[in-house]
Amino acid sequence: MKVKLAHLALAACVVMAGPLGASEAIWEVLVPTAVQPSAFAIPDPLPEPAPVSMEVLAAEPAPLLSSQIAIPARMPAFGPIVRPGKTLFDANLVLMVGLNVADYVSTRKALKYPGLSEINPLMKPFIKSPAAFAAVKFGTTALSYLSMRALFKRNKTVAWVMTTAGNVLLSYVVANNYRLIQGARVR
Numbered sequence: 001m002k003v004k005l006a007h008l009a010l011a012a013c014v015v016m017a018g019p020l021g022a023s024e025a026i027w028e029v030l031v032p033t034a035v036q037p038s039a040f041a042i043p044d045p046l047p048e049p050a051p052v053s054m055e056v057l058a059a060e061p062a063p064l065l066s067s068q069i070a071i072p073a074r075m076p077a078f079g080p081i082v083r084p085g086k087t088l089f090d091a092n093l094v095l096m097v098g099l100n101v102a103d104y105v106s107t108r109k110a111l112k113y114p115g116l117s118e119i120n121p122l123m124k125p126f127i128k129s130p131a132a133f134a135a136v137k138f139g140t141t142a143l144s145y146l147s148m149r150a151l152f153k154r155n156k157t158v159a160w161v162m163t164t165a166g167n168v169l170l171s172y173v174v175a176n177n178y179r180l181i182q183g184a185r186v187r
Contacts, residue, residue: 089152092163093145099170100141104134106177113184 110116111127118127126132144166152159 085156086152089156089160089163092160092167093148096148096163096167096170097141097145099167099174100137100144102174103170103177104137106174106181108133110177110181110184113181115187116180116184 107118107127108130111118118124123133123136126136148159148163151162
């Protein structure tokens with residue numbers, strides 16, 4: 001595979017080093033218009049430029065600016081290095097929290113309609129009390145958030161896969177809740 005890539009790179013270099021003028025097509029498009037042609041013509045060939053004598057325009061040296069500008073003797077210190085992987089992972093965690101909030105809100109809204117009930121057997125006992133349901137939802141969200149942050153410190157790939165899979169699942173749950181709400185409104 002490496003040999004093929006090396007041959008491909010070598011071939012690209014050879015093609016790029018070749019004359020490009022022969023490969024370019026020159027097109028002249030003539031468009032008929034009512035505009036009169038210009039009477040101005042450039043002489044062919046242009047005359048050679050005349051030699052110009054170089055003389056010093058200023059006899060005194062330019063003033064030094066070092067007294068006006070203070071340059072620090074040490075290297076400038078920059079802020080912390082932004083790691084895009086961690087920043088994006090934190091955004092993924094914020095999305096997870098937002099989806100959990102949307103799941104709570106959409107589930108509470110869906111339970112107001114007759115014929116709709118909680119399908120998750122682990123959450124079914126807590127649905128009867130809004131405070132208990134909110135507490136359990138908050139606890140599971142906080143536990144998920146903290147465990148994913150701890151997992152990210154140990155294994156970034158597994159943490160990314162777990163949060164992404166969880167977000168996809170929660171997105172489906174929220175979308176399904178709103179689909180069921182729309183269907184209950186029509187009835």
